[in-house]
Amino acid sequence: AAKRQGGNSFRFYDRGMHRASAERVALENDLRFAIERKELWVAYQPCVGGREGHVVSAEALLRWNHPTLGSVAPDRFIPIAEENGLIVELGEWIMRVACNECRRWHDMGRNGMCVSVNVSAVQFGQPRLIESVRRALDDAGLPAWGLQLEITESSLMKDAETAVAMLRAFKNMGVRLAIDDFGTGYSSLAYLKRFPVDVIKIDQSFVRGLCDDEEDAAIVRAIIVLARSMRLEVIAEGVESLSQVDVLRTDGCELFQGYFFGRPVEAERFRQVLSARSLSAAH
Ligand code: C2E
Ligand code: MG
Ligand code: MG
Ligand code: MG
Numbered sequence: 272a273a274k275r276q277g278g279n280s281f282r283f284y285d286r287g288m289h290r291a292s293a294e295r296v297a298l299e300n301d302l303r304f305a306i307e308r309k310e311l312w313v314a315y316q317p318c319v320g321g322r323e324g325h326v327v328s329a330e331a332l333l334r335w336n337h338p339t340l341g342s343v344a345p346d347r348f349i350p351i352a353e354e355n356g357l358i359v360e361l362g363e364w365i366m367r368v369a370c371n372e373c374r375r376w377h378d379m380g381r382n383g384m385c386v387s388v389n390v391s392a393v394q395f396g397q398p399r400l401i402e403s404v405r406r407a408l409d410d411a412g413l414p415a416w417g418l419q420l421e422i423t424e425s426s427l428m429k430d431a432e433t434a435v436a437m438l439r440a441f442k443n444m445g446v447r448l449a450i451d452d453f454g455t456g457y458s459s460l461a462y463l464k465r466f467p468v469d470v471i472k473i474d475q476s477f478v479r480g481l482c483d484d485e486e487d488a489a490i491v492r493a494i495i496v497l498a499r500s501m502r503l504e505v506i507a508e509g510v511e512s513l514s515q516v517d518v519l520r521t522d523g524c525e526l527f528q529g530y531f532f533g534r535p536v537e538a539e540r541f542r543q544v545l546s547a548r549s550l551s552a553a554h
Pocket of ligand 1: 316331345362389510531
């Protein structure tokens with residue numbers, strides 16, 4: 272019976288594999304046309320700071336509304352786009368859209384706002400990124416400090432020497448720089464010192480366990496101390512509860528991003544949120 276079962280499960284596995292790769296091929300094909308078919312859109316999630324809970328910036332997050340599959344998560348299609356190189360085109364597209372949107376926030380009177388855009392390791396490895404960022408800023412009429420680039424710690428460490436040079440080029444341009452998913456990428460502190468960044472974003476996996484896991488709490492505390500002593504801003508990602516906010520504040524973190532303060536929403540909705548709670552507390 273065991274043998275039979277083994278045979279069945281093998282076949283099942285085989286079919287599952289086939290389905291997975293077929294779906295991948297379909298996604299890859301469909302993604303090529305997603306921009307022109309207007310299936311992609313950008314969601315904005317607030318980053319909130321200070322006692323009053325002002326919205327100080329927003330992260331631009333790519334969304335794909337697939338005609339038959341519905342909403343496809345970035346964790347599913349970004350890796351595909353990175354493998355086939357499409358991420359470069361997608362990345363340039365979201366950069367332009369996000370810069371234009373930030374310009375609108377400035378025009379609404381929220382002229383201290385900054386938009387934060389994720390940059391993949393594949394894009395970051397290409398010198399043409401510098402020119403496309405400059406063009407996106409110019410075309411939008413956005414000052415360089417209105418744009419923040421988020422690069423994950425692991426992307427930076429893939430080729431740390433090149434990363435230092437790229438970061439310097441952006442720093443000279445006046446663009447803000449953030450290390451995303453900090454704490455998961457094994458960066459040496461020696462490199463952290465050489466990366467000319469403005470912000471560290473504490474990975475949400477540590478924030479999740481903050482209130483019930485001693486080790487997560489210790490890691491979060493250590494990152495905050497490190498950031499502050501290096502005069503870097505520190506943002507806690509994935510903040511979902513008031514008790515997490517309390518612990519983070521006690522530890523000295525004053526910038527928050529997470530469902531507790533607002534989910535990623537489409538541009539128009541985000542603008543409504545901005546004008547509605549320009550000076551009021553979060554929620
Ligand atoms: P990320 O850059 O670390 O973005 C934060 C992710 O956490 C987002 O997931 C966001 O929706 C989610 N999040 C925010 N607050 C909370 C919370 O309180 N609880 C929980 N559970 N999750 C929260 P999303 O939008 O699904 O994006 C996933 C990842 O995909 C991003 O992680 C980023 O690495 C990548 N990504 C998204 N958009 C882009 C893009 O335009 N370009 C590139 N290269 N990567 C992108
Ligand atoms: Mg990010
Ligand atoms: Mg992150
Ligand atoms: Mg991430």
